[in-house]
Amino acid sequence: MNVRRLLARPELGSLAGVLLVFGFFAFVAGDRGFLSARGTLNYLEVAAQLGLLAATVSLLMIAGEFDLSVGSMIGAAGMALAIPVAIWGWPMWAGIGLAFLVAAAFGALNGYLVVRTGLPSFIVTLASLFILRGATLGFTRWITSRTRVSGLHEFTTGDPLAPFFSGDPLGIPISVWWWVALTLFASYLLFRTPFGNWIFGVGGDPKAAHAVGVPVARVKITLFIATAMSAALLAVIQVLDTGSADVLRGELKELEAIAAAVIGGNLLTGGYGSVVGGALGALLLGMVKQGIFFTGINTDWFKVFLGTLLLAAVLLNNYLRKKALEAPR
Amino acid sequence: MTPLLEARNVSKRFGPVVALKNVSMRVYAGEVHCLLGDNGAGKSTLIKIFSGVFPPDEGTLLVDGAPVRFQSPKDAMDRGIATVYQDLAMIPLxxxxxxxxxxxxxxxxxxxxxxxxxxxxxxxxxxxxxxxxxxxxxxxxxxxxLSGGERQSVAIARAVHFGARVLILDEPTSALGVKEAAVVLRYIVEAKSRGVGVVFITHNVHHAWAVGDVFTLLNRGEQVGTFRREETTREEVLQMMAGGEALERLEVELAEFARQERRTR
Structure with missing residues (x-):
């Protein structure tokens, strides 16, 4: 890989951002625990939970679509696991299976509606954001007469599936392991398989992609299933970690995931980007979120940083992308 | 020699509009067949029939002398008929x-x-x-x-690489400058010399004349005629195109307009 090709990579801006933010907090809060192993694991875990979503949201964004319902899906999938296990006494594997099944079915429905109606996915998934959150609240209250199901540790401790979704193997939170694995897999899929090439084509110009034989609808629906499934994965990890599920869990996560993907250099209109960029975007947000805490600045200010970062990142990425397109020969 | 691709007396209607009426055309290997005509002459309808977008209402389509009925563009592609559309050629990013x-x-x-x-x-x-x-x-x-001309050329190279025997080029030069168009025209000649049958749609008679072996002219869905290069001249082709008529009319109108301008001044 030559230098020029390296400079044209979509994640370049976010890499610079991560180094800058890391440097800033290391300088300002390095002696207050930001650089300690605990501090590092702390922001890595926050980044990982967001990064799980950012990986699939990036793929979908490159394919030219949004999924605003992933946040609601976190709450829904959590309940789809917690209610059957805690209330109806299902075995854990069945509860986890149901959570993923609900997610896959709803993701497929999202994708099908977008492909079939031709409406912007922004609108379709905005509708699912409300419907899914409302349905989760409605069903949960109807079945349990509360909005929270807790005490799951009683059922999950000692279950053979528990080590896959909870604990800290080798001292690192399980979510970080999943984040790294999912990012590597999605990145491999994007850059090294025919399906990945189709993702770029579908996002770049669906008509042109269709004209050369790319199954545009299938690619999109598959990716909507993927975003919903990654939300379910995060929900399962959270439920097993905290031992509870809450109908409000995951609120606004969809916007944070989109922010991470955009900071990572993914083009909002599709056709350009990378999964590693989305992961760096998540890392950046995780670092800022936890870093502020170490500096002693009131964490109320986090969202100010988030918004400013987002704007700065998009401007930088736009500039870099333009440079890539006017590359001399 | 059997033509690679042939349309025999094809007609196509869209509701009350007759888009094509009794048009016949043969595309031979190693030949550039220019399809000329003004907007609305039926060029697009004919190439969409060739590339499997929709079937003709009447008449027959033949590949290697055998009648075919394409169900989809993919059918046509599988038979070696590739279409390069001006606007759908390549994805810039x-x-x-x-x-x-x-x-x-x-x-x-x-x-x-x-x-x-x-x-x-x-x-x-x-x-x-x-x-x-x-x-x-x-x-x-x-x-x-890449420049616009290079993009078109790469799209054509791609079609040839994937085994196109008939290459349908929909206005590949119309959005290009002179130098750019020359790049594409040169590549059309190269594809032809490799034995590909080329259908070249354009309303630029200069581009057509530069590379064409055969010229088929359409006007309002009807076939004005098909001429081999040696049977005709560029001026004749220009005259026969609806565009030629329009140009003449435009010249007369412009002259009239100029006279009036002078008078009012």
């Missing part, structure tokens, strides 16, 4: 090599480990670009870094 193989990626490995063979793709793309005289430093640079 994707790299040259990814564009070139989009939808037909070479793979290596098996089962779940089957992956996009980028090494092979890079090699082929670089070779094909070299063949058409486009020199790029890196086949991974975005297609957006």
């Amino acid at each position: 994707m790299s040259i090599v990814r564009n070139f193989f989009l939808g037909r990626e070479p793979t290596t490995g098996w089962g779940p480990f089957r992956r996009f063979d980028l090494k092979k793709a890079e090699k082929i793309a670089a070779e094909e670009l070299e063949k058409i005289g486009i020199h790029v430093r890196d086949v991974h640079q975005a297609v957006g870094t």
Whole structure:
């Protein structure tokens, strides 16, 4: 890989951002625990939970679509696991299976509606954001007469599936392991398989992609299933970690995931980007979120940083992308 | 010699509008067949029939002398008939090599480990670009870094590489400057010399005359005629095009307008 090709990579801006933010907090809060192993694991875990979503949201964004319902899906999938296990006494594997099944079915429905109606996915998934959150609240209250199901540790401790979704193997939170694995897999899929090439084509110009034989609808629906499934994965990890599920869990996560993907250099209109960029975007947000805490600045200010970062990142990425397109020969 | 592709007395209606009426056309290997006519002459309808977008209402389509009925553009592609549309040729933000193989990626490995063979793709793309005289430093640079003419040429090279025997080019030069158009025209001649039958749609008679062996003129869905290059002249072709008539009329009108201008001043 030559230098020029390296400079044209979509994640370049976010890499610079991560180094800058890391440097800033290391300088300002390095002696207050930001650089300690605990501090590092702390922001890595926050980044990982967001990064799980950012990986699939990036793929979908490159394919030219949004999924605003992933946040609601976190709450829904959590309940789809917690209610059957805690209330109806299902075995854990069945509860986890149901959570993923609900997610896959709803993701497929999202994708099908977008492909079939031709409406912007922004609108379709905005509708699912409300419907899914409302349905989760409605069903949960109807079945349990509360909005929270807790005490799951009683059922999950000692279950053979528990080590896959909870604990800290080798001292690192399980979510970080999943984040790294999912990012590597999605990145491999994007850059090294025919399906990945189709993702770029579908996002770049669906008509042109269709004209050369790319199954545009299938690619999109598959990716909507993927975003919903990654939300379910995060929900399962959270439920097993905290031992509870809450109908409000995951609120606004969809916007944070989109922010991470955009900071990572993914083009909002599709056709350009990378999964590693989305992961760096998540890392950046995780670092800022936890870093502020170490500096002693009131964490109320986090969202100010988030918004400013987002704007700065998009401007930088736009500039870099333009440079890539006017590359001399 | 049997034509690679033939339309025999085809007609097509859209509701009350007759888009094509009793048109016949033969495309031979190693020949550039120009399809000329003004907007609304029926050129697009005819090439859409050729490329399998929709079937004719009447008449027959023949490939290698045998009647066919295409169900989809893919059917036509499978029979070696490739269409390069002006606006759908390439995706600017994707790299040259990814564009070139989009939808037909070479793979290596098996089962779940089957992956996009980028090494092979890079090699082929670089070779094909070299063949058409486009020199790029890196086949991974975005297609957006190529000029419009180069993009069209790469799209044509792609169609030829994937086994097109008949190449239908829908106005490949119309959005290009003079130098750019020359790049594409040169490549049309090259594809022809490789034995490809080319259908070249244009309303620029100069471009048509530069590369054409046969000229079919359409006007309002009807076939004005089909002429071999040696039977006609450029001026004659220009006159026969509806565009030629319009040009004459325009000249008269402009002259009249100029006279009036002078008088009022």
